[in-house]
Amino acid sequence: MSVVPFASHDAVDPDAGDQSDSIALAPSEAFVSSAAVQDITERAMAYLEAGYALHLSGPPGTGKTTLAFHVAAQLGRPAILIHGDHEFGSSDLIGRESGYRKSRLVDNYIPSVFKLEEEGRALWIDNRITTACRLGHSIIYDEFNRSKPEANNPFLSILSEGVLNIPGLHGRGEGYVKVHPCFRAIFTSNPAEYAGVYRAQDALLDRMITLELGHYDRETEIAITASKSGVDPQRAARVVDVVRACRVEGKDPHFPTLRATIAIARVLATRGGEASYRNPVFLWACRDILSHTTPNGKSDQAVSPDFIDLILRRSEGAEEGGKATMRSGGRAAARAKGGK
Numbered sequence: 001m002s003v004v005p006f007a008s009h010d011a012v013d014p015d016a017g018d019q020s021d022s023i024a025l026a027p028s029e030a031f032v033s034s035a036a037v038q039d040i041t042e043r044a045m046a047y048l049e050a051g052y053a054l055h056l057s058g059p060p061g062t063g064k065t066t067l068a069f070h071v072a073a074q075l076g077r078p079a080i081l082i083h084g085d086h087e088f089g090s091s092d093l094i095g096r097e098s099g100y101r102k103s104r105l106v107d108n109y110i111p112s113v114f115k116l117e118e119e120g121r122a123l124w125i126d127n128r129i130t131t132a133c134r135l136g137h138s139i140i141y142d143e144f145n146r147s148k149p150e151a152n153n154p155f156l157s158i159l160s161e162g163v164l165n166i167p168g169l170h171g172r173g174e175g176y177v178k179v180h181p182c183f184r185a186i187f188t189s190n191p192a193e194y195a196g197v198y199r200a201q202d203a204l205l206d207r208m209i210t211l212e213l214g215h216y217d218r219e220t221e222i223a224i225t226a227s228k229s230g231v232d233p234q235r236a237a238r239v240v241d242v243v244r245a246c247r248v249e250g251k252d253p254h255f256p257t258l259r260a261t262i263a264i265a266r267v268l269a270t271r272g273g274e275a276s277y278r279n280p281v282f283l284w285a286c287r288d289i290l291s292h293t294t295p296n297g298k299s300d301q302a303v304s305p306d307f308i309d310l311i312l313r314r315s316e317g318a319e320e321g322g323k324a325t326m327r328s329g330g331r332a333a334a335r336a337k338g339g340k
Ligand SMILES: Nc1ncnc2c1ncn2[C@@H]1O[C@H](COP(=O)(O)OP(=O)(O)OP(=O)(O)O)[C@@H](O)[C@H]1O
Pocket: 030, 031, 032, 033, 037, 058, 059, 060, 061, 062, 063, 064, 065, 066, 067, 190, 224, 227, 228, 258, 259, 262
C-alpha cells in the first residue's frame, strides 16, 4: 500500500486491510485547516458517519479534491482513488473475467480403474470498487462525471441497497457482494465544466449528499497561498487581493482560481521581491498567469493584461483614473462604459 502525504492529521488504521490499489493518507504540513475548512469538514464528516455518500461539487480550484482526501483520511480507512474517465465501463470499476483455469483430477487408487475429472473455471479479477466494498475501504471518485453515466451504474445498488451486483459472477454464488459497513464513497464533480463531462444521473445524485463548494474566504485563501508557496502572509494577501479582484470584476466569477494565486506566489517566493506593481517579476507573473486563463471554452481572455495593470495600480493606490481599459471587456469595463 502506498502512502500519499495529503491532508489528514489523523492516522489511518493499519489493521484495516492492505491492498496494492489502496493508499494510506498521511498528514501534510501544507494542509490549511482554517475555520471555513473545519466547518465544511465537520458537515462532510457528519454525512459520512451517518452512512451517506458525499459529493463535493463546485467550480475549478475550490479545493474539492483536497477536501475529499482530507475527509477520507479522517475516516481512518485505506482509500482507493479513481479518476473519472470517459473510457471507463462498469467492468473497469467492478472487475472482469481474466482467463480460464483448468484443473484435472486423476484418481487411480484402484489400479484397474482409471477415473479422470476435469473442471474449467473462468478467473475473475476484482477492480477497485469491488475491493473497496469487500474490505470496507473508502473510495475517492474524483471528477466522477467524466465517466459515462452508465459506467457508474454499480453505485446505484451499492448506495441504496448496500449490495454490489456483479453480473460476471452470477452462477457461481458470488454475484452479489454485501457492502462492508465501513465502506464510504466520496465523489467530486465540477458541474460548470464545459469539456469532457457528462450529466450525472439524477438517481445517483439522489443517493448522495451534495455539498456545494465555492471559493474560500479571503483569510483561508491567504493561509493556503502562504502555505503552498512559502511567501509571507503579507505578500500572500497582496496576491490574493489581486486575484479576487479579477474574479469579482473580470468576465467570469470563477476565474482565475486559487491555483493562479498559488502560482504567482510561488514565482515571488522563487525570485524574491515585493508583491508590488513596481516589481517587474510580480508584474509579468500576474500578466502571464492571470491573463492566460480562458473561461468556459471561450477563446478570449477572462482578464486582459491591461485590466490586470489597472487592478495592480489601484490596489496600491496608484490608479491613474481609468486610463487602463479592459481589452477583453468584463464587468468592470462594462460599468466604466456605462459611466457608473
Ligand atoms: N485546505 C487546503 N490546504 C492547503 N491547500 C489547499 C487546501 N484546499 C485547496 N488547496 C490547494 O488549492 C489548489 C486547488 O485545490 P484542489 O485541486 O483541491 O481544487 P479542485 O476544486 O479539486 O479543483 P479542480 O476542479 O480543478 O479539480 C491546490 O493547489 C490545493 O493544493
